[in-house]
Amino acid sequence: MSNTKFILGLFDDPDEMMHGIEKLQKNSIPIYDVYTPMPIHGIEAKLGIKDSRLGYAAFCFGCLGASVIFSIVYYTLVHDWPMNVGGKPNFAMPNFVPFTFEWTILFTAFGMTLTFFAATHLFPGRAPRVMDLRATDDRFIIAVDAKGNVPHEDITNLLKEAGAVEIKHNKRKYVSYE
Amino acid sequence: MKTHNSFEETFKFEGSAKTWSLAALAVGVIAVAIGFATGHVAQTFSNLLLMSYYFVCVCIAGVFFLAYQYVAQAGWSASLIRVPQAFAKVLPIASLVLILVVTAGLFTTHEVHEHGKTEVEPYLYAHWATHGLTDPKAENYDKIIDGKSGFLNLKFFYGMLVVFLAAYSYFGYALTKASNDEDTEGGMRNYNKSFALACTFLVIFGFTFPIFAFGTIMSLEAHWFSTMFGWYNLAAMHVSGVAVITLVIILLRKKGYMGWLSENHLHDLGKIIFGFSIFWTYVWFAQFFLTWYANIPEESVYFYIRWEPEYKFWFWLNIVMNFLSPLLLLMSRDAKRMTNRLMWVCILLIAGHWLDYYIMIMPGTVKEHREFGFAEVGSFLAFGGLFTFLMLTQLSKFTSLIPKKHPFLQESLHHHI
Numbered sequence: 001m002s003n004t005k006f007i008l009g010l011f012d013d014p015d016e017m018m019h020g021i022e023k024l025q026k027n028s029i030p031i032y033d034v035y036t037p038m039p040i041h042g043i044e045a046k047l048g049i050k051d052s053r054l055g056y057a058a059f060c061f062g063c064l065g066a067s068v069i070f071s072i073v074y075y076t077l078v079h080d081w082p083m084n085v086g087g088k089p090n091f092a093m094p095n096f097v098p099f100t101f102e103w104t105i106l107f108t109a110f111g112m113t114l115t116f117f118a119a120t121h122l123f124p125g126r127a128p129r130v131m132d133l134r135a136t137d138d139r140f141i142i143a144v145d146a147k148g149n150v151p152h153e154d155i156t157n158l159l160k161e162a163g164a165v166e167i168k169h170n171k172r173k174y175v176s177y178e
Numbered sequence: 179m180k181t182h183n184s185f186e187e188t189f190k191f192e193g194s195a196k197t198w199s200l201a202a203l204a205v206g207v208i209a210v211a212i213g214f215a216t217g218h219v220a221q222t223f224s225n226l227l228l229m230s231y232y233f234v235c236v237c238i239a240g241v242f243f244l245a246y247q248y249v250a251q252a253g254w255s256a257s258l259i260r261v262p263q264a265f266a267k268v269l270p271i272a273s274l275v276l277i278l279v280v281t282a283g284l285f286t287t288h289e290v291h292e293h294g295k296t297e298v299e300p301y302l303y304a305h306w307a308t309h310g311l312t313d314p315k316a317e318n319y320d321k322i323i324d325g326k327s328g329f330l331n332l333k334f335f336y337g338m339l340v341v342f343l344a345a346y347s348y349f350g351y352a353l354t355k356a357s358n359d360e361d362t363e364g365g366m367r368n369y370n371k372s373f374a375l376a377c378t379f380l381v382i383f384g385f386t387f388p389i390f391a392f393g394t395i396m397s398l399e400a401h402w403f404s405t406m407f408g409w410y411n412l413a414a415m416h417v418s419g420v421a422v423i424t425l426v427i428i429l430l431r432k433k434g435y436m437g438w439l440s441e442n443h444l445h446d447l448g449k450i451i452f453g454f455s456i457f458w459t460y461v462w463f464a465q466f467f468l469t470w471y472a473n474i475p476e477e478s479v480y481f482y483i484r485w486e487p488e489y490k491f492w493f494w495l496n497i498v499m500n501f502l503s504p505l506l507l508l509m510s511r512d513a514k515r516m517t518n519r520l521m522w523v524c525i526l527l528i529a530g531h532w533l534d535y536y537i538m539i540m541p542g543t544v545k546e547h548r549e550f551g552f553a554e555v556g557s558f559l560a561f562g563g564l565f566t567f568l569m570l571t572q573l574s575k576f577t578s579l580i581p582k583k584h585p586f587l588q589e590s591l592h593h594h595i
Contacts, residue, residue, distance in 0.1 A: 055511075097463065
């Protein structure tokens with residue numbers, strides 16, 4: 001029993017890497033993930049990655065921001081300490097529009113950023129999770145989970161045929177925990 | 179994906195599009211004539227002003243769209259710019275029509291009986307163009323209007339209309355010509371030229387369009403003023419203009435033209451429509467809110483008349499059509515990619531911004547005598563038909579529906595979001 005955890009196919013050309021993905025899929029080998037130094041159009045569809053749910057988070061944070069400021073201002077200016085400002089009613093809707101709008105945006109923006117950081121493990125003190133450092137430089141990497149039933153030889157050969165410049169059998173998932 | 183597109187595809191203007199646009203024009207002209215003949219003269223003039231202003235604004239939106247695409251060096255739009263170019267080429271005629279309508283309205287007068295007095299007023303711009311308003315010896319002398327007469331006088335008014343519209347028309351013509359030259363010459367020369375032209379246009383346009391809106395529409399109620407009015411009109415012009423551009427593109431695609439455009443391009447157009455509908459609401463609310471907060475009589479008079487029973491329903495419907503409907507119908511990503519959904523939202527917004535202009539114009543001209551009749555339907559049909567006919571004629575004159583040597587053409591053909 002080999003103790004290889006992940007097999008990485010390193011490509012130096014994005015088109016060849018896309019070709020490699022096709023080849024693996026044709027042979028029913030599940031791909032764990034793909035790492036590229038730059039965004040590649042259409043790769044989500046090819047890998048069958050689900051749509052981002054960041055929009056739902058944005059909606060929830062927006063609602064939170066709106067209700068927080070609405071409650072604060074309603075409590076202070078209408079319920080607890082009503083004041084006469086220019087003879088307007090204490091609870092006049094046009095008044096409530098600007099700050100509700102602003103806080104909705106503020107909470108949405110910060111909430112989305114924090115959600116994104118949390119989901120991608122990008123926050124201070126956290127070592128970045130990288131399978132191979134050259135994925136941030138000049139290599140396009142397909143990672144295959146080695147725990148499956150497919151013989152490692154076959155995966156290696158398929159990646160080689162697709163044009164991988166280097167194949168790595170990694171014993172640990174990430175190189176950058178240290 | 180279809181990978182082979184004909185770069186020689188041309189638009190042939192014939193068949194039902196031609197018949198229907200000419201029929202709409204004819205029916206509209208007859209209805210407008212009926213409006214005049216049955217004595218609804220002020221109402222008909224107001225509607226002609228409304229539609230000719232709308233007509234000019236949609237054509238200006240074509241030039242504006244072209245210009246900011248060039249300034250942003252946008253790639254996605256490269257394969258669809260023939261449509262806004264056709265809009266830009268109609269602008270000279272649209273400007274001429276607006277000036278004709280304004281002239282007719284300024285120099286035909288009628289007697290108005292108000293507050294026990296009889297005055298001879300022009301049908302349009304009576305608030306400042308009525309004879310005697312700026313003459314201290316005259317009976318109807320108006321000190322406020324006299325104070326504004328440096329801006330509100332016939333010379334300045336016509337100078338503004340002619341100079342501004344001629345400038346916008348020139349930039350529309352020059353940008354289209356550069357694109358046509360690019361097709362024959364190739365190279366980057368014409369693209370760089372377009373970039374310079376577009377930058378110049380946007381600077382000039384940004385400063386002059388608010389003044390154009392102040393003069394043409396805001397001066398209908400010359401005692402009132404709002405510094406937000408120019409931006410409010412800019413937003414309305416842009417939303418309605420891009421809605422018309424999108425509608426034309428969708429209908430062309432349904433007829434089998436422009437097969438290289440995909441839902442990705444429509445998605446981008448949908449985003450502009452969605453975003454600028456929100457922007458329109460923002461400036462609309464800003465104008466309302468400042469007036470409401472300050473509550474100064476000379477400012478709130480504008481909303482006072484729009485709050486009367488004749489206008490209140492339409493005042494609120496305006497917000498529902500132009501803010502709530504695009505907000506709810508176009509918010510999600512998938513919604514912007516559904517051609518039919520987008521098409522109906524465009525139609526809704528075109529009608530919505532007609533109502534928006536209606537609310538801006540009518541209380542200043544026909545006051546509380548608001549009616550809905552031949553003039554409204556007729557002018558909409560006439561100008562809709564005229565615009566469709568002229569725009570499609572211009573579109574059919576292009577040697578190809580795609581700018582085949584545009585430097586970003588490949589980016590546009592492979593656009594994917």
